[in-house]
Amino acid sequence: MARPPGGARRRGGGSGRRDAAGGCEAVRKGHWTAEEDGVLLEHVRVHGPRDWSFIRSKGLLPRTGKSCRLRWVNKLRPDLKTGCKFSAEEERVVLELQAQFGNKWARIATYLPGRTDNDVKNFWSTRQKRLARLLGTPIRRRQSSRSRSAKAPVASSLKSRPATVVKPSQVPCLDQVPLEGSSTGVHPCSAGAATPFMDAHSISAALAPYDWAGSGLASSDGALPLASDIHACSSSNAAALPPLLPFDQPPCTELGFPGLPAGWNMAPGFDNVGTMDHLAYQELLPVTQPAPMMLPFFGTEYLHGGAKAELPDAGPDYFFDDLPPDMFDSLDQPPRPLSPPATS
DNA sequence: AACGACTCCAACCGCAATTTC
């Protein structure tokens, strides 16, 4: 979904606004142009992904350092997987990790090669809206960051769950998992391919002289201490791959996913995130869940693998009818068993 | 064809954490 360059200015933005820091240079906002991307890439090529304020202070771009960093992180990084939807596996990873970590999008993104925290955040937000619509319940917004206490916990209520750290030695590499539309294990979306103005080759070429391996790019991208656990993973997404997730492990055991939480209400107001987690799992179960587990909605056991669900006759068909038509595509072709992680 | 609801996602903001001076 490429958008035309130089799109609408947002939120009172526009070229006339002056720098909050008191500078005389107008700060440009809104969508980036190819020229701006080029300048930014050149900066990264020379200096690496840092010193963002340098760009504006030297008059290279009328953009704030924050804006430059964001553009790089979300769109120009060469290892990005842009322009394609989350795969079923990626969805499951997000669900699992959101239940584990709460709304720690940056952390979750480190488990999804080629995805940014913004991607994950957007994905989750869209998903929440969809689920809320399905259930006819409004999403209760958190307090805005402006009004919430500075000391208030940011993460969801699930933050209190123990963060079980995955052992990388047990897990396959994400980009080794064959994905839809590919028989080779290579994701159909090549890295950075959907950047509107510069294709992946251009970006890679522009960045080539920079020493990515020694650049600390991983940490610059919000890699967390977990990144130290990363195992070697041969990939076209060269630079720095995040720690990986056990796709072959049922999330219920890892997370202690119960059948029905105490106080479960069939018409929840999304008061606790756990409620959403259960709903979320329900939605994805037919796609990826390999282990039998109890469905709170139906009180019956669902066994994945044969793509056969034993639902009560009176089951709420409307629930499935309203889901995206491609949601259960993978039922036609059950996920192939994962090969063990490469030992190198 | 027109309209509205919905989805996607780029990019903004404020705040906190970290780094630099």
Next chain:
DNA sequence: TGAAATTGCGGTTGGAGTCGT
């Protein structure tokens, strides 16, 4: 050591595309 600058993160907004009626 503390202030300032920079970086990182999570929440939010709104434009544009898609889809259904």
